[in-house]
Amino acid sequence: MGKAAGSGASEARGAGACRRLSRDELAPEAREALFRAAMKVVGKYGYAGCSVARVTKAAGIAQGTFYLYFKSRQALLDELLPHVGQQMIEFIRNRVAGAADVFDKEERGFRAFFEYMKINPGFFRVSTEANGAAPIAHAKHLELVTWPYVETLRRGLIDSGIDRFDSSELEAVAYMLMAAREYLYIRYIKSGASDKAALEQVVRTYMKFVRGGLGEI
Template sequence: MSERAKGESTRTERGNRTRAKLIEAAEKVFAELGYHDASIVKLTEAAGVAQGTFYLYFQSKQQIFDELVQDLNRRVRHAMSEASAGGVNRIESERLGFHAFFRFTAEHPALYRIIRQAEFVSPAALRLHYTRIVEGYVDGLDKAKSNGEITDLDTTVAAWALMGIGELIGMRWVLWDDSNDSLPEPVFDEVMALIQRALGARVLDSDTGEVT
């Protein structure tokens, strides 16, 4: 690698780190102060960078807010899809995916506060956030339906309904209850029993090949 290429690579790596610091600071500042009380000065102070540096990466407070919503969306979807991929059947994938969501909620309570702000600050970002989650969810439910693991239902309606369950349960038992660093196990079990009944989820016996 040439010296010039090395220098460009270093600048890119440094730039990526600075951008990541600003996004991380934005998560904290927007969650604590709200969009309207946050400012570029407070964002850069939290990130530990000069105010002028902000404009090397973002044109406005609105832009960094929108990119923060996208970043949170990417991270929560990754956590859920990575976890659910380990399931051997649909209900187990649901269990693993929901568990990952509630864990992410406990670790990133700003997710709720920021997404709710997006309803008024950036409706387009809010819609994109939910739509991206549902798209992946529908794909998984479609495969499960074709495999006979769940009942014949409208997978788009089911995906939106299940996402609503997860969000409100997480709000009540994780976000609102400071004593919980995860969803209480009895609540989680009740949620999963409800989801299994709603999906008409059946389990494929790996030994017999029969669905039960």
């Protein structure tokens, strides 16, 4: 009888050992390391070259451990852009905190975007290739970045007494400003061809465009 009980306990332990751990039970540091590694790998090789082997090597994690966190390579890619995109949003949000008005906030956000992209060069390729390689991630990312930006513009313009745009037009405005940031990044940061003085001129030109376009001048 004692043996049977012991055998049952062993079987229970065995069953528990085979149970897939929940995300709450897994080490968050390892999961974050996989995201950071994936951003670097995609930045260097693109989504097509982002293999589990390359990601785990870059993260310093065993390949078998990868599957405790993600069911497949695609599962990781489907979460990658929204995850690192949220980090970018938080980075910019911290930089614009305490801004005097919508224009001060826009300039701070513009500078913060460039700063984040310099620190995380892999993010650009993660973002630009996602529409084809990870459309689920791309759609979620656009939702995450667009609607808070639209709301920021709406509140900022109201607070500044500017009523040039109807609320229904602000999504298009947000997309135009985000596109401007991306292309200016390609020209002035990604190429590595511009010095600090040139970058300051870009900021001044961008803000001249924003102030005129949004209606302050």
